[in-house]
Amino acid sequence: TSNDVSKLTDWKVQYSCLPNDKGGIVDDLLVYRVAENEYYLVVNASNIEKDWNWIKKHNTFGAEMIDVSEKTSLLAIQGPKAINTLQKLTKVDLSKMEYYTFTVGTMAGVDNIVISNTGYTGAGGFELYIPNEKVEEVWDKIFEAGKEFGIKPIGLGARDTLRLEMGFCLYGNDIDDTTSPLEAGLGWITKLAKPSFIGKNIFEAQKAGGVSRKLVGFVLEDRRIPRHDYEILDAQGQVIGKVTSGSQSPTLGKPIGMGYVKTEFAAPGTEIFISISGKSLAATVVKTPFLAQV
Numbered sequence: 001t002s003n004d005v006s007k008l009t010d011w012k013v014q015y016s017c018l019p020n021d022k023g024g025i026v027d028d029l030l031v032y033r034v035a036e037n038e039y040y041l042v043v044n045a046s047n048i049e050k051d052w053n054w055i056k057k058h059n060t061f062g063a064e065m066i067d068v069s070e071k072t073s074l075l076a077i078q079g080p081k082a083i084n085t086l087q088k089l090t091k092v093d094l095s096k097m098e099y100y101t102f103t104v105g106t107m108a109g110v111d112n113i114v115i116s117n118t119g120y121t122g123a124g125g126f127e128l129y130i131p132n133e134k135v136e137e138v139w140d141k142i143f144e145a146g147k148e149f150g151i152k153p154i155g156l157g158a159r160d161t162l163r164l165e166m167g168f169c170l171y172g173n174d175i176d177d178t179t180s181p182l183e184a185g186l187g188w189i190t191k192l193a194k195p196s197f198i199g200k201n202i203f204e205a206q207k208a209g210g211v212s213r214k215l216v217g218f219v220l221e222d223r224r225i226p227r228h229d230y231e232i233l234d235a236q237g238q239v240i241g242k243v244t245s246g247s248q249s250p251t252l253g254k255p256i257g258m259g260y261v262k263t264e265f266a267a268p269g270t271e272i273f274i275s276i277s278g279k280s281l282a283a284t285v286v287k288t289p290f291l292a293q294v
Contacts, residue, residue, distance in 0.1 A: 122166030167288025
């Protein structure tokens with residue numbers, strides 16, 4: 001992984017990525033340290049087989065690999081009332097759990113559930129890793145416990161607006177096998193001081209010489225939504241990049257997006273244009289998270 005796993009201690013979680021040998025990203029993931037020689041990797045569901053094959057190919061250390069994906073369900077209980085809801089269902093003191101830590105305990109009467117203070121919404125909360133045969137039972141008890149707080153089931157469309165407002169990358173949109181973590185603003189999880197990792201020499205060269213494009217956030221004044229793969233233009237109508245994610249921001253009440261642009265257009269405050277239905281609509285590059293603009 002690109003991040004420094006040696007910095008982890010037991011029951012801590014680390015955001016990272018699996019770099020490929022061409023300077024791109026196989027996947028982004030969470031690394032859980034269970035013990036000194038035991039780790040739990042949480043990858044994107046659409047990339048399970050791809051990631052498994054990649055890690056297996058590079059497993060020259062004799063590590064035992066176990067895939068529990070098909071046996072495991074994940075529920076992400078997110079938002080300011082998540083802790084109030086879940087605390088009803090467990091003796092684990094959730095208030096003592098720091099961000100990016102986890103434990104294994106009983107939740108909703110089910111033993112051996114991984115309780116993780118993580119989530120990809122920016123809204124706070126917990127992720128629960130549950131045996132498939134128990135997930136419906138846990139789901140029902142969570143919704144009963146959360147009824148007084150107005151808990152609601154949401155899908156990935158709703159989650160997408162939340163992660164985008166926080167400027168979090170989505171694999172397959174903002175990062176993929178062709179994007180460098182340094183281009184994507186993920187230099188903070190690319191620890192070049194590590195002795196070695198896949199792609200390190202490529203990232204060192206990018207760090208030294210700079211990258212030709214960068215992932216930026218932008219806000220439109222127009223009401224139309226920027227969509228994936230829409231062209232990003234300069235004032236002269238020249239293509240300078242493309243949109244990777246876009247949505248209506250519920251908090252800002254404006255369309256927001258992220259996309260790669262030539263580095264010279266990446267500074268906050270830069271005016272760019274999004275090509276939508278043949279029209280060039282003005283947008284402004286902003287720092288992420290977008291919520292900082294409120």
